[in-house]
Amino acid sequence: MTAKIAYAEVETGTELPARTFPVTRATLVQYAGASGDFNPIHWNEKFAVEVGLPDVIAHGMFTMAEAIRVVTDWAGDPAAVVEYGVRFTKPVVVPNDGVGALIEVSAKVAAKLDDNLVRVDLTATSAGQKVLGMSRAVVRLA
């Protein structure tokens, strides 16, 4: 594990570079194939509406995978992430309009722990709604 950020260089409140991740229907089909999650709520509008959703929604695990990229890009080595947890609070709705949706992710160092570990709190929103809650990672820095 070789993080490129030094523990001594970060403070509580240090912000990580924020990112915006686009997601379209094509993204969801590709993620379904790669992850093996073929639940039709992620690609079949008719089915999604029948079970009470506004439209096709992104896989929660897709959103979780995108959000942690803010941390892995910052730390350099993805193995720096020693813990990562989220709560799925609202779905990311992905319309079939050629544009899709955006997942906006920001993150900051919330606490410095022992052993070069820091806790990073993440915020992920889409269309103004918070889509992840309690989103936290513990990261081992250099």
Place this chain on the structure above:
Amino acid sequence: MALDQSFVGRTYPPTAPYEVGREKIREFAEAIGDANPAYTDPEAAKELGHPDVIAPPTFVFAITFKAAGQVIEDPQLGLDYSRVVHGDQKFAYTRPVRAGDRLAVTSTIEAIKSMAGNDILDIRGEVHDETGEHVVTAWTKLVSRAPEEVGP
């Protein structure tokens, strides 16, 4: 109907090993749009100290969730999967998943709760490699929503 509390603490047999392939990791990394070379270039991974390419942090969910199928589909437990949504997800890593790993998952029911007619099921999946080394633990909270009230 509320789930049977006596299932709390039940551990299911370890799954047959899942062999992690370089190309499967590449496919996953491409699907999430992540170009980090540690996922696709063995030399880049070695520069970071890993013996082979590593997987993105959430890659292992496909393996642990499949293993959780033993719990979800246990007819004795009787969970109504058609009403299930994913509530929370957490991972704690001893080391990253990497190409060449042969991973077995042992699933345990950690908690069963009933809140406002919803059944809440916490499943822990312990992932070990073929030497028995712990790789990652995954906690998955599933919420089976209460059936809607039938109108008059």
